[in-house]
Amino acid sequence: MKLYEYLGKELFNRYDIPVPRSRLVENAGQAGEAAAELGDVVIKSQVLTGKRGKAGGIAFASNPEEAKKEASRIFDMSFSGFAAEKLLVEEKIEIEQELYLAFTIDGSARCPVVLASLSGGMDVEEVPEERMIRWPVDVSIGLQPYMIREICRLMGVSGDLQKEFLKFMPKLDRMFKELDAELAEINPLALTPNGLVAADAKVTIDDDALYRHQELPRISEKTALERKAEELDLAYVELEGDIAVMANGAGITMATLDMVQHYGGEPANFLDFGGGADVEKTSQSLELLLGTDPRVLLINIFGGITRCDVVAEAFVRVKQSQGIELPVSFRLIGTNEEEGRAILEKEGIKTFNSMDEAVRHAVELSA
């Protein structure tokens, strides 16, 4: 779960990580009032998409009138389809140098990694590899002062700035661990006459750990349909095409989408209804897909934990209760496939044994 910048900064504040003074505002008038209080300000759209600066979602203002004007301009903008509901109005800080600092998780090393660079402020992808220091943190010992000194040495930092980092990094490390973060990124990390200040905050919390963080708000980037799928505990992603796809398992679902494209079709979605779903959950998955009004329905089941008779029974239930008018291509093999096929045959529904044939049939039906 990605957090808005202002929420990230609230958390920073809780962990004693310096951030600029600010006001969160919901309309242009409030932005003007905030500027009256804070003086020279930066006005920042609170959206989750990156590159909001390049898109014009960040503006400077030196008086309340200007702040009102800029705020109302940003409120009217759209960022990858999302409008900002709130703006963060911050005091403009005196920046001597823009740095970069992040804690994230390195799957290759199976541990957290510190990323640090003297080249901050720009898109992190544009920082040359040799200017980005990467330090994996061994979980069995955690972040130690020697690691911070080493990161500083590799960056070419010493003296007062190193002392600043020795104070700053352990706070970010503690927050990263305690809040089950996947990412805690500060770009730019501003060096000011008063020391290091987090000028931005990009914090992502591990979805699988949210159950132990009731104190955090819930934020969703999902569409209404994706949210409904989430309530049903389905992995669902909306796509652009017209062939609705339902399969069991993330890998096989991706492979099914790839195969649809390979044969010239366009998938309407990714829907993995998981392993071992019962009739109820399988029916709900089907109903969700039918609600998207696709042209063709493609079901690809290779039963392991998932039982073919359960899928067949769910299909028949939905067909009888709400009717399934659109053409269907149904592949069904694996655990209890004979039982499953028998249930479908009674309803006059044929199934394929091979994934390849089922996908090709679905693509033909969509043409």
Added chain:
Amino acid sequence: MSIYIDENTRVLVQGITGKQGSFHTGQMLNYGTKIVGGVSPGKGGQEVEGVPVYNSTFEALENQEAEASILFMPAPFAKDAAMEALDAGLKLLVLIPESIPLHDAMEIMAYAKQKSAVIVGPNTFGLVSSGSSKIGIMPNRYFIPGPVGVVSRSGTLCYEIVGHLTDSGIGTTTVVGLGGDRVVGLHFIDVLKKFEEDHDTRAVIMVGEIGGSAEEEAAAHVAAHMSKPVIAYLAGKSAPPGKRMGHAGAIIERGRGTFESKVEALNGAGVKVADLPTRISSLVQSVL
């Protein structure tokens, strides 16, 4: 021969009294796995499928000898159970649960390293040495002995591919599920090394997917150290960037982990990448 497990591997089932645990204990016993005990705190003294149940891993090991354990329990309890198994001295853990918090997974991996233990998963179907033993939840009938080693990031897709092989009359030595999460114990490289040393394995299939850099790292290893032919399939060619396709690892973020970069790396290492999962068996036949 096989890698990691064989017919002599003695296995505990943690969470044996749950629905999944008891069902798969029966399936594993049917396959021939030597299950010597189950663990379920507070339920010691019972039997599941004829297997004695103990209150803790320590208690189980006071009464039975075992090297490995398979874990079935809700994700919030997985770290405690895994740490207990490692502390008690087990050397191979198969973590079936999905949705284990990342920071828990990292702690488990760090402790396993200290204990020189192997972790398979989390969010894996486990592993099977065909015809002799399986520690996992894969359907029994597709795993027949043969000359091909398989290592996969995803479950059902792996069954699909192994099912195809079986239908073409090609069996497997060992099939290993790495797990779909961002932090997992075994990586492609660990398993490739084992297959390279295994006399019975004559070719290896890698089933990967978009996200992360595991396939690229594997490609570099194949180029430098593998003499056996490697065939790959990668899922997620059609996935749009920024959308997480079910697996926690399967997401193209900040331009990293794309399908194209993985195919390029693998082709560069001499690995043939099948464009459809159904075409793997013919590629394998061509190298055997």
